[in-house]
Amino acid sequence: MPLRTLIALLLCAPLLATAGCTRALHVPFEDWRPYSFIDANGRHTGLETELLAAVAQAAGCRVSYVRGVPRNRRMPMLAAGELDLLIAATPVPTDQAWYTRPYREEVFGAFMRASEAQQEARSMDDLLRARLRLVTHRGPVSVPVINDFNAQGLLTWFEDYAKGVQLMALRRGDVLLGDSVAIAHAARAAGVSLVELPFDVVRGPVTYKLSRKSMSEAQLKAFDQAIQRLEAQGELQRIRNRWLAASAKPR
Template sequence: MTRRLLSVLLLSMPLLAAAACGRPWRVPFEDWRPYSFIDAKGHHTGLEVELLATLARELGCSVEYVQNVPRNRRLPMLATGELDLLVAASLDGPSPEIAWFTRPYRHEEFAAFVRAGAAPVPAPQSLDDVLEAGLHLLAHRGPRIVPLVDQFAARGLLTPFEDYAKGVRLLALGRGDVLVGDHLAVLDAAAAAGVSVVELSLPVRRDVVAYKLSRKRFSEADVVRFNEAILRLDAQGQLQRIRARWLPAGAR
């Protein structure tokens, strides 16, 4: 019985590969340093780019990046099959009816920042303190980092931004008091813009992220193959080596 089941699985592997890799995976691309960007030679690079390329090779697949897809269009396009895969998806995000989630493949960390020399006194110990102080929040547009962001919006104390370069510019111009967003993305954007920022010592969010797969493109069997490949690559140390090149020790 065991041999028969193994034979069936081995015979079905080419069919599963064909389903997942009949054409390149269509993935939205954005300038999101250090996770994804185009280098001086015109090549796609960054942490997410390297991780996804390694996973695609493990599965015998390839990636086709789709440029200039606004964040508010990504889920609808995933639902219709115009996009196949989203990277860095929070497991508590919406859309279980249109997408599968793989197992987590890395951690993400969000933090709060102010302009250097503009830290509020007394220093807030939580985002609730920031809200109660009436400070204006700058937050990345997309899935809510924390539910409290909606309360800032309800009080007229929220300005969302589409990309981190814009968020840092808004902070530098005094269009907001506190910026919350991906820890490394904020630091990278601030360094690129020559803006000095200070991280507030308060908790925002630390979580894991997964790949979000379109149900129009992938089956449950494909999700199993994705998960098995992630486990193999982790066991071989390949994903860890990529994370180590791009992330500080505490964020891998």
């Protein structure tokens, strides 16, 4: 590690120690395998769970997961300070929340049944022109072409990835769109043979989204510094590698 970087990180340490939280942060729980789930021993685990635990601890905070929060209630609750943090957020202009620096990359892909995969397709527009039915997640990521499938009556929504894979197995759709790692994990768990098409629909960094109502700018800085320090130490990469290697899939 360059000496200049090491000195900067050491100077950050007092700030991280003093900008901690006076109570546990309220974060909504979602069964989103392999990112966040309850294992066979009743332990909350997953890629996102481990990343947030490491970052929060380095920032002087603890995490308390809140169950049963509908997806459409999360942003209003964050704005009201009833939730403190949302994971895997894509920054958009808002005066209700702060965004940390990125802590991992997110990739959305398109999957088809192995026996029908159109490997020559190079975009979602190619699939739309073929009039294939799209199955996709009711989530925060907006992909404009989804509206085009909807306008042509070629769209089916699902609420969780296991359901999306089931819809593909039942032939209720031709193309499954969503988080590549989550889809590959759900397909393996269900024994459904799906193939990811050779293009990314969305690829970009995600951040933590912090409530302006319940959290301070000092805490935002503490999270940013924690992410920076853990990246420099290689800890976040070790967590990502461990989970993503276990979820690796052929393209």
